[in-house]
Amino acid sequence: MIKKSLLPLALGGFGIGMTEFVMMGLLPDIASGLAVSIPQAGYLITAYAIGVVVGAPTLVSLMAKRPPRNVLIWFMLMFALFNALSALAPNFGLMLVSRFLAGLPHGAFFGVGAVVASRLADEGKVAAAMATMFTGLTLANVVGVPLGTWLGHNMSWRLVFLIVAAIGLVTAFSLKQLVPFFGANPSGGFRKDLKIFRSRALWLALAITSIGTGGFFAWFSYIAPLLTDVSRFAPGQIPLIMTVVGVGMTVGVNVGGRLADRFAPIRAIVILLASMTALLLLNGLLAASQPTMLVLAFATGANALALGPPIQMLLIDHSREAEMLGSSLGQSGFNIGNATGAFLGGIPLTLGYSYASPQWVAAGLAVTGMVLSLAMLMLRRPPALARRGR
Template sequence: MTLTPTRIRLALLALALGGFGIGLTEFVAMGLLPNLAADLLPDIWSVSHERANAQAGWLVSAYAAGVVIGAPTIAAVAAKFPRKQLLLACVALFTLGTLASALLPTFETVLVARFVAALPHGAYFGIAALVAASLMGPGKRGQGVALVLSGLTIANVIGVPTITWLGQEAGWRIAYLAVAAVFAAAFAAIALVVPFQPGDPAATVRRELGIFSRGQVWLALLIGSIGFGGFFAVYTYVAPLVTNVTGLDPAVVPWVLVVAGIGMTVGNFVGGRAADHSVIRTLFLCFGAFFIALLGLALTAQWTAGLFVFVFLVAAAASALSPAIQTRLMDVAGDGQSLAAAINHSSLNIGNSLGAYLGGITIAAGLGYLSPTWVGLLLVIPGVLLAVVSVALERRAGNRSEGARGVALDEDAVLDRPLA
């Protein structure tokens, strides 16, 4: 079936709308963290706002843990099923999990709901990335990944700030109900315009999980999880950073989130295009920019201009890493493309959970709301070192392969040489 350019654009927009909803459900907790803490942890809030905010950060960690577990499980089991049906199943689970988050009464039950809502996150993005890459055509994998991720990043420009404002005005539960409505719209859009695409009939759980026997896959996962954790160490606690470090009114928080979202959107598209030229060069350049941006934020966050400028740069540099890491995983995964496309989000959400957890520890220890930025700086260093190790091992393997081919050619020459 030949698709018209209009149908392709509509299909890509439908996939991005699902990503938009995921961006809302994943990041809205950051802007509403004090509201969640005050409502769900009133006893702790009355004693210490810092302790309550740090514990409310577990909601972010629970979502991240759901992504980590759900992405490889769903992707490995479901790789042989038609991709459109898998996307619809993922969006349906998002809708139900987000509704439960809005309606359940206690911190513990909301924590469980956030975990459940996150289970299809990686599988959705992985499957959607494969569908988008197919629609885009050869040589545009990085751009296809970036287009799917654009829904998530654009959510941080207009969606998360709007939902944050709604949650501040009408309550965080109303905010989550609005997010569930976005998922319902995404379900309808995907059902209407995304074309049928078969799964991989040869896929088996054993074959998909076989990618974990590849050392380069583990290195790519570690690069994402450790290096990317620095962003979530900062972003999880952005609301108290704005109010307690910079000293601005809570009404400014949505505007800071807008700036972060613009940074994510710009970084995502730049990273996607750069990854199509050189994945490795993109990784190193983005990590360098990320380190500089985090250092700038740590040194200037007490001033309004420093806060806005470096929040933008931190978000842009971190977001540019995502399509590069996903493309790298797909490069080293061999036959397990479905799982590779999904577990990138497990990797990044390990970083999400790690950053939120370590940032919460430093805040609870009384080191202040700027301390997660220094945590982020420390996490960048092992991320870069892992990238160096990955490249060194790849080059060594390439040289060994070239050497083996050279020996084989020499032997062939000897065998082909006429006898004297």
């Protein structure tokens, strides 16, 4: 039974997931509406990602001395305002600015939300509570993104962003009504929070996040041409397969929560990055088989989002002096992984290789993340007492 106090976090995750991922399906409509090319419209996705990377640590540090619930409400009000500006933007320049601004509260909301979820969780179910918040993000891929894409094609892409803004307002109201009040951290502050960056373990955790998840994004960025050119699916079948990926994400985030509650977060990450590497290799090797690719679409999506809860727990574990800032860095890491994976995965395509080639890059990123995770695991182990005869 999901606690009512966790539902506003899931709703906020739904709105954030919808505004981030619906852009991929609406690019042609937005490009046409703003009289720019599709590649130019693609900069709107980049602007949002940069907003996430900048906003996550900055907003959380600036709000460190304020009660977490109040901070979440402010973030959702910002989210609603900037998405409304996206809906009303009269030209490409203002749309670019509004997408950057809309990205600012994204990572900050998840960072503070993860800490609030951990305080609301029952004993031994911290990761499961965090998974509830991320379930909203995954459900956005199953319901919100397909619906938003349909509305954008058949009515207006501006309507989609107005709906997202409305979701932000409803989330802010539900946070006020359902989430209990927690006192602020009196010792928090921008300068004090920055001290967590002295930790080598935190930097290693960020590297694991940015590089390891880059494998998923190298796969996800080029999944459509892989399925149409190599697997020979019809273009009209791609939205259905993307829904399969979204369902996998929804299942995976809950599995990841349970896995992180059962094992130490870093152990769960090692397991999940190892399985991610295997799945990405299979995507490249078996891309010609349509039935196999359907199964792999579900499994790869599930594996990717299963990484969310243990990564959040790992970052919080290594930033106890400023846990909201540390937790928010997870979304910065994911978006760095997004940019890195998409860029590196595209290199073999520019060299003339097939659409299966990004899978090898993806697997390389995932296995690099796994090696870094193993290194962190080894560093955390106490020295063995090699005493013979006892």
